[in-house]
Amino acid sequence: xxxxxxxxxxxxxxxxxxxxxxxxxxxxxxxxxxxxxxxxxxxxxxxxxxxxxxxxxxxxxxxxxxxxxxxxxxxxxxxxxxxxxxxxxxxxxxxxxxxxxxxxxxxxxxxxxxxxxxxxxxxxxxxxxxxxxxxxxxxxxxxxxxxxxxxxxxxxxxxxxxxxxxxxxxxxxxxxxxxxxxxxxxxxxxxxxxxxxxxxxxxxxxxxxxxxxxxxxxxxxxxxxxxxxxxxxxxxxxxxxxxxxxxxxxxxxxxxxxxxxxxxxxxxxxxxxxxxxxxxxxxxxxxxxxxxxxxxxxxxxxxxxxxxxxxxxxxxxxxxxxxxxxxxxxxxxxx
Amino acid sequence: xxxxxxxxxxxxxxxxxxxxxxxxxxxxxxxxxxxxxxxxxxxxxxxxxxxxxxxxxxxxxxxxxxxxxxxxxxxxxxxxxxxxxxxxxxxxxxxxxxxxxxxxxxxxxxxxxxxxxxxxxxxxxxxxxxxxxxxxxxxxxxxxxxxxxxxxxxxxxxxxxxxxxxxxxxxxxxxxxxxxxxxxxxxxxxxxxxxxxxxxxxxxxxxxxxxxxxxxxxxxxxxxxxxxxxxxxxxxxxxxxxxxxxxxxxxxxxxxxxxxxxxxxxxxxxxxxxxxxxxxxxxxxxxxxxxxxxxxxxxxxxxxxxxxxxxxxxxxxxxxxxxxxxxxxxxx
Numbered sequence: 118x119x120x121x122x123x124x125x126x127x128x129x130x131x132x133x134x135x136x137x138x139x140x141x142x143x144x145x146x147x148x149x150x151x152x153x154x155x156x157x158x159x160x161x162x163x164x165x166x167x168x169x170x171x172x173x174x175x176x177x178x179x180x181x182x183x184x185x186x187x188x189x190x191x192x193x194x195x196x197x198x199x200x201x202x203x204x205x206x207x208x209x210x211x212x213x214x215x216x217x218x219x220x221x222x223x224x225x226x227x228x229x230x231x232x233x234x235x236x237x238x239x240x241x242x243x244x245x246x247x248x249x250x251x252x253x254x255x256x257x258x259x260x261x262x263x264x265x266x267x268x269x270x271x272x273x274x275x276x277x278x279x280x281x282x283x284x285x286x287x288x289x290x291x292x293x294x295x296x297x298x299x300x301x302x303x304x305x306x307x308x309x310x311x312x313x314x315x316x317x318x319x320x321x322x323x324x325x326x327x328x329x330x331x332x333x334x335x336x337x338x339x340x341x342x343x344x345x346x347x348x349x350x351x352x353x354x355x356x357x358x359x360x361x362x363x364x365x366x367x368x369x370x371x372x373x374x375x376x377x378x379x380x381x382x383x384x385x386x387x388x389x390x391x392x393x394x395x396x397x398x399x400x401x402x403x404x405x406x407x408x409x410x411x412x413x414x415x416x417x418x419x420x421x422x423x424x425x426x427x428x429x430x431x432x433x434x435x436x437x438x439x440x441x442x443x444x445x446x447x448x449x450x451x452x
Numbered sequence: 453x454x455x456x457x458x459x460x461x462x463x464x465x466x467x468x469x470x471x472x473x474x475x476x477x478x479x480x481x482x483x484x485x486x487x488x489x490x491x492x493x494x495x496x497x498x499x500x501x502x503x504x505x506x507x508x509x510x511x512x513x514x515x516x517x518x519x520x521x522x523x524x525x526x527x528x529x530x531x532x533x534x535x536x537x538x539x540x541x542x543x544x545x546x547x548x549x550x551x552x553x554x555x556x557x558x559x560x561x562x563x564x565x566x567x568x569x570x571x572x573x574x575x576x577x578x579x580x581x582x583x584x585x586x587x588x589x590x591x592x593x594x595x596x597x598x599x600x601x602x603x604x605x606x607x608x609x610x611x612x613x614x615x616x617x618x619x620x621x622x623x624x625x626x627x628x629x630x631x632x633x634x635x636x637x638x639x640x641x642x643x644x645x646x647x648x649x650x651x652x653x654x655x656x657x658x659x660x661x662x663x664x665x666x667x668x669x670x671x672x673x674x675x676x677x678x679x680x681x682x683x684x685x686x687x688x689x690x691x692x693x694x695x696x697x698x699x700x701x702x703x704x705x706x707x708x709x710x711x712x713x714x715x716x717x718x719x720x721x722x723x724x725x726x727x728x729x730x731x732x733x734x735x736x737x738x739x740x741x742x743x744x745x746x747x748x749x750x751x752x753x754x755x756x757x758x759x760x761x762x763x764x765x766x767x768x769x770x771x772x773x774x775x776x777x778x779x780x781x782x783x784x
Contacts, residue, residue: 184617184620184621188583188617189586189618191583192584192586193583195583196572196585196587196588196591197590198587199587199588200522200591202587202590202594204587220584223576223577228565231555231559231563231565232565233557234556234778235565236565268780292782293781
């Protein structure tokens with residue numbers, strides 16, 4: 118039975134259901150319970166934005182608040198996964214990867230290959246991504262391209278509550294390391310979400326709007342900007358297909374190429390910086406695979422090549438807008 | 453009255469245990485000496501870091517472990533692998549880059565692992581094993597299976613933040629994790645005294661609320677007894693500890709290292725007076741527990757075993773282009 122719940126609740130429900138299903142699943146991270154060892158309330162926070170609130174009472178002993186030591190506890194999650202557990206580690210903000218990246222990209226990502234296929238590391242690292250929260254340069258980045266670049270990692274970035282639940286359940290059941298990126302501005306966004314457990318397979322993009330004149334390819338928060346742009350363009354008689362990639366590694370090239378071939382006009386939208394971004398990656402692949410089907414140059418709409426600024430007026434300029442996306446569609450169609 | 457060959461009151465192991473310890477140490481030594489020779493011929497690709505001279509420490513610790521227990525190793529991991537039961541033939545083939553290697557030729561010397569033996573990998577990143585061992589210890593604690601996990605780190609790697617963070621994490625979670633600092637006096641070419649400000653690694657342990665002990669890592673028996681106590685304590689829920697083994701490195705940081713940073717006569721002194729295998733042999737022979745001929749028989753066995761490993765490795769097939777892209781993911 119579907120109800121309208123927020124992405125925050127959907128993620129909480131996915132964690133709850135998977136912990137109930139599989140005793141090897143446990144959660145660790147900074148303040149994921151909150152109040153550990155203090156004189157006040159336990160489960161005081163349930164994570165810095167309340168995503169894991171209430172889980173401690175349902176699964177006592179299986180939520181571990183950690184010291185502020187990302188290298189140690191992310192590495193411990195990786196080590197526990199290599200020893201048969203299924204840890205879900207919360208990194209809080211993906212920006213914090215700077216202090217623990219070795220454990221992710223040199224350890225977790227490489228074990229299977231380096232050890233000749235004899236290792237499985239089913240760890241999930243959840244972290245907040247994205248700008249718009251007035252959290253400035255070190256708490257707002259969209260670092261998805263950095264992880265997508267690394268063989269051995271899977272990278273997920275849902276745009277809504279329904280996908281968040283199904284993709285997180287898949288992430289926990291998956292036998293490879295998964296970086297699960299949660300856009301902090303989507304936690305409150307509600308969608309119809311079934312109460313029962315379900316998994317969404319990786320590598321299956323979602324066509325969230327059909328259209329024949331142009332294709333907009335994106336993921337995460339930018340899906341909503343793309344939908345706004347498509348709605349505005351529809352009023353002018355331009356029908357855009359909007360593709361939500363949902364997972365960046367693996368990525369659904371078939372859906373991307375098929376749509377590009379049908380419409381001939383492509384706009385790649387990414388909240389990441391332009392260089393070596395998901396947008397650049399998708400643009401290159403489309404050019405290689407279906408150049409002759411293109412009727413205009415592929416357009417990229419991304420954040421600028423700057424850190425995320427603090428001042429709200431600057432941050433709003435930083436984030437790709439629906440207007441910028443609509444203009445990019447028009448630029449491609451002007452050829 | 454004690455029976456002939458009894459070790460009671462002299463050694464903490466019975467005769468069979470002593471012979472097993474010697475066999476493991478001799479296997480490591482011969483494996484490394486042979487690699488030294490083969491590397492010089494130019495037949496072995498990449499970097500090789502030898503454990504020769506440090507055998508007493510790895511062996512003295514590993515003899516307390518079973519297959520459920522996990523270890524995470526360092527660049528200098530061959531000795532830890534052999535001590536934890538990884539097959540020397542597979543290791544040798546791995547170091548030659550062959551598809552018959554422990555890791556199908558994809559890991560090499562710095563990344564040999566065998567999870568089925570509880571060996572979580574040599575590691576190309578200094579200090580990276582300590583957080584992994586916290587995870588292995590956490591898994592053992594969740595399961596309540598009495599397992600322990602051991603992180604090996606050099607005196608150099610012990611300066612990494614990962615190592616220091618892990619000491620704290622293991623302490624606050626009371627994990628069955630043991631941190632072994634193999635202090636061979638050098639971090640690559642830089643002396644321990646230059647790069648580590650405290651006099652003893654035990655002081656570092658104390659700073660994180662862990663008990664610690666320093667032993668002469670050349671003395672198998674000192675290591676064996678100290679490790680036994682620490683491991684027993686961890687198995688019983690007593691929590692983590694640090695063990696510093698003071699030892700020497702017989703060869704350079706890596707094969708090909710000219711070692712001009714060593715003092716005059718340092719290596720001659722090591723060979724003459726600080727060879728842990730010689731020290732072990734003298735102890736057990738002088739005590740009348742083991743005959744020289746018994747050790748010589750083991751030497752012959754191991755010599756043949758290492759020769760067989762080299763022949764196997766050289767003859768083993770190379771990986772093919774097909775192997776390049778396999779085993780990146782379980783499924784993708």
